[in-house]
Amino acid sequence: MTTASAPPRPPGAPARFAADERWGRRAARLLRPFADVRSGPTPADRARISEALMSGDPRADAVLEAIDRGETSMARVREALRAAVAGESSLPGESAEVGDFVGAVTGIPDWLDPDLADHGARVCLRAGLTGQDVLGDLALLGGYRPAATTEVLTSTGRLTGEGTATRVAETMAWWHAVAAPDGWRPGSAGWEMTVHVRLMHARVNRAMLAKGWDTSAKGLPINQADMAATNGLFSATFLLGTLVLGIPHSRADGRAVMHLWRWIGHVMGVDPDFLHDRPRRGLRDMYHFLRTSPPPDANSAVLAEALLESYGLSDFPRFAPVRRRLDVARHRSLATYLNGVAGMRELGRRPAFPWYPALVFPANLVTHGAAAVSPRLRTALEARGYRRIRRQITRYSRGTVAPLA
Numbered sequence: 001m002t003t004a005s006a007p008p009r010p011p012g013a014p015a016r017f018a019a020d021e022r023w024g025r026r027a028a029r030l031l032r033p034f035a036d037v038r039s040g041p042t043p044a045d046r047a048r049i050s051e052a053l054m055s056g057d058p059r060a061d062a063v064l065e066a067i068d069r070g071e072t073s074m075a076r077v078r079e080a081l082r083a084a085v086a087g088e089s090s091l092p093g094e095s096a097e098v099g100d101f102v103g104a105v106t107g108i109p110d111w112l113d114p115d116l117a118d119h120g121a122r123v124c125l126r127a128g129l130t131g132q133d134v135l136g137d138l139a140l141l142g143g144y145r146p147a148a149t150t151e152v153l154t155s156t157g158r159l160t161g162e163g164t165a166t167r168v169a170e171t172m173a174w175w176h177a178v179a180a181p182d183g184w185r186p187g188s189a190g191w192e193m194t195v196h197v198r199l200m201h202a203r204v205n206r207a208m209l210a211k212g213w214d215t216s217a218k219g220l221p222i223n224q225a226d227m228a229a230t231n232g233l234f235s236a237t238f239l240l241g242t243l244v245l246g247i248p249h250s251r252a253d254g255r256a257v258m259h260l261w262r263w264i265g266h267v268m269g270v271d272p273d274f275l276h277d278r279p280r281r282g283l284r285d286m287y288h289f290l291r292t293s294p295p296p297d298a299n300s301a302v303l304a305e306a307l308l309e310s311y312g313l314s315d316f317p318r319f320a321p322v323r324r325r326l327d328v329a330r331h332r333s334l335a336t337y338l339n340g341v342a343g344m345r346e347l348g349r350r351p352a353f354p355w356y357p358a359l360v361f362p363a364n365l366v367t368h369g370a371a372a373v374s375p376r377l378r379t380a381l382e383a384r385g386y387r388r389i390r391r392q393i394t395r396y397s398r399g400t401v402a403p404l405a
Helices: 021-028 043-053 056-066 074-085 096-106 115-125 128-143 150-156 161-179 188-210 224-236 235-241 251-268 279-289 298-313 320-346 355-371 376-397
Strands: none
Touching: 021 224, 021 355, 043 224, 043 279, 056 096, 056 150, 056 188, 074 096, 074 161, 074 188, 074 224, 074 376, 115 128, 115 161, 115 251, 115 376, 128 235, 128 251, 128 279, 128 298, 128 320, 128 376, 150 188, 150 298, 161 251, 161 298, 161 320, 161 376, 188 251, 224 235, 224 251, 235 279, 298 320, 320 355, 355 376
């Protein structure tokens, strides 16, 4: 569905691109005050996103092709990664494709400031459980509203049914490992998991294309636009979500978080054109992605129901039945506040009164406002966040997922 005033579609754009211009404008309007935009995406912006929908990860694809040809193996790829991190020369006889990939994920680019990345990781930890709530109830749940990635996510079967909590806890463990001290550096648990996810994405792409995925309608299963949008959920959207829950961020803090995830996006294979150091610039891309995304589909409601119901399975040591019901109510309250009444209805969920944000906002504002002028309190909040997130991973997965750091 398009409107009469809809801009022309870029040549070669898949059918999902701006499939409902009216929905796109409505879904993106809440971002507009926070993003660096004055109007909708320009023809150049639209062409850029359209091209990204048809683009994948050539480096990771080349590694898998080299494995298929028998020129290398996944074990040798891991060995080459370990050697590069240790500063050793490349493995004798290793394929050019593996050497190129290893260099891309282990080499430190000129733009990376290690101190700034460390700063960004501390800001992430400092947000503590509020940050995890934002990642779950805004980044993940809100990410189900556009039907951009929902078919890919449901096809794996890991974000529906009883496996939902485990899969989400695995993502929490990866995020926590990245934000842990030195967790972004090559050789760390966070970096290793990032590289693993990149190669896994390439495998999923190949598998879905082999099953007859319609690229002319949907673009690539895992494409540059959706990869960039996912990275933006962990960076620019994370900053915005924690802000509206009472955690103020200085300009330096915001830039540091963006810088950290610029590096993680680089390791993940995201096109550098979509990686930024300014939150408003990152939100501008998120605005444009929403403006050109397809509206919710049946998979959106399936994924949303599975996520919200999974909160009722957490492993509490005492008073578990009562605390599970309270946790589900808390998340529904947060989800309504962060996604809006319309967003919840689009996901097939009944909106809830936002009682929990009304409680947590002033508490966060006082605590984090004081931390802004107290280095000692900042350090204490970072340590508390590190501990609480580890406990949350174990509790949410019922002990099936161990923190990576």
